[in-house]
Structure formats: C-alpha cells, structure tokens
Amino acid sequence: MARSTPQSAALGLRAVAVGPDWAIMAAPWRADLVGDPESGIIAGGVVTTLLDQTCGLAVSSKAHSEGRLTGLATLDLRIDYMRGAEPGKEIFARAHCYRLTRSIGFVRAAAYEHDEADPVATAQAAFALTAAPSGQARS
C-alpha cells in the first residue's frame, strides 16, 4: 500500500508509520533539493510532494481499512507555509483522512522537523477515489 513511486524514490521519501486513517512519511534534506541557495532551505516543491504523497497514503489506508480497493487522484491541495524548514533536517509529514465518502477523501496534514505543533507547513486536500486500483498510494 505504501509502495514507492519513481518520484518518491528520487526524493528519498519514506513511510514512517501508517494507521487506519493516518500516515506519517519523511523527506530527507539534500543539497540537490534546496530551493533557496542563499539560505539552504529545502524547496517548497519537496514539501508539496511529501504532503501530497502522505495525504494520498492516509486516504488509501482509510479506504483499505474499510475493505475498499481504489485508485486515487488528487483533486486539490492547499498548502500554507508557516516558515522555512531548517536546513539539514529531515522533514516529516503527518496526514489524517478525517472523512471518506463513496467517491472523495478529505485530508488534513502538517509538515514539521521535530514537533507537529510547530509546523513548517499545513495542508488541506481532497482526493477522488477512482474505480480501478491504481497500484500506487497515490497518482
């Protein structure tokens, strides 16, 4: 269920823990992922991909726990950036799928280095459940 995709492998994303309606994943700090060469802060795009992937994993986990096998497509993803991530630190994302209807999964997530209460970014997303299993945690 938490199978890797080519992009998540290229970024070095890893699944840390998965529950019935939540998931935690991590992204490494790497020099080639920096978005602002002056500060060494990791690119927002890495955080975007981490949050998207983690949200998708939370939705597929909830669907799976209800005995449903589905594919997923992101409908929309909103991200608020509270601050730059600390250079050199691994970033975690925790996503909670708080509602799953027949066709849509609703998710909230936060990205942080140490403490979820002090987030780098927060996210709100909606995913469409597609009929055929996509074979991936997300599309």
Place this chain on the structure above:
Amino acid sequence: MSEDHGVRLAALLERVPYMGFLGMRAELAGDEMTAILPFQPRLIGNTVLPALHGGVIGAFLEMTAVCQLWLHAPEKRLPRTIDVTIEYLRSGRPVTTYARADVRKVGRRIANVHVEAWQDARDKPVAALRGHFMLGDALDKADLEANR
C-alpha cells in the same frame, strides 16, 4: 524584458538546485515566460496510468510563479511562498509539460500569482495554481529587523 533577462533566468535555473532536480527550463518571448518541464521517468507518481506525480506538477507550478516574480526584480532575493492552492484538472501524462504565470497583483510585500500548466493543448490545462508570495524586498527588510 531583454535578452539579458533570458540569460539571468537561465542562470537562476542553474543556481537553484531543486529546479535542476526537476529538470525545469524556461523560455522568454518578450515579457512572457513559458516554463518547460521535459518528461523524465523519475517524475512519475503513478506507474500504472502512468502519470506525473501530483507533487511534481504542484512544485513545477510553484517554481514557475517564483521565476516569473523574480523576473520583475532579478536583483532581489527569490520570493518565498506563503500559500498555494493547486487544482488538478487532468492526469499529467508522461510528456513535456508547460506552464505560464499570470501575476495578478504585486503589492509592497506580497504578490498574488495564478499559474496554469498544460501539455499538448493550451486550452486543456492539466493543473492550475493560485498563490501568495512574499517578495524579496520584504524578506531583506525582515532579515534586517531580525538582526538588529
């Protein structure tokens, strides 16, 4: 925008490691920038369809906004993202993706930008982004105050 801007834009794309990771390029025609994301297998997020990773598409849209804003004031620091809303309209197929940014407002500290990405046809967008960005000027001032 001049040829000089084109050279500086190419230099920016080389200077920002993550833009290199994506393999992103950009072309200028007058003041209109088209960002280009050539397909690479490692950008795939769904091997069954196959489709580009939604995060990659979102990141490409965000970087397009950052580049377009930076062109307005290339001597300043890169703008920093405050928030983005990404709408996914079609699955991103494993081909070249293009994007253009529309700077809706540039204030003293904050800019609002809309970006749209497409593949084969401009009128069939694969995704759109709306976002707010803190401008380089404001970042410099914030740093000055923090260091006082």
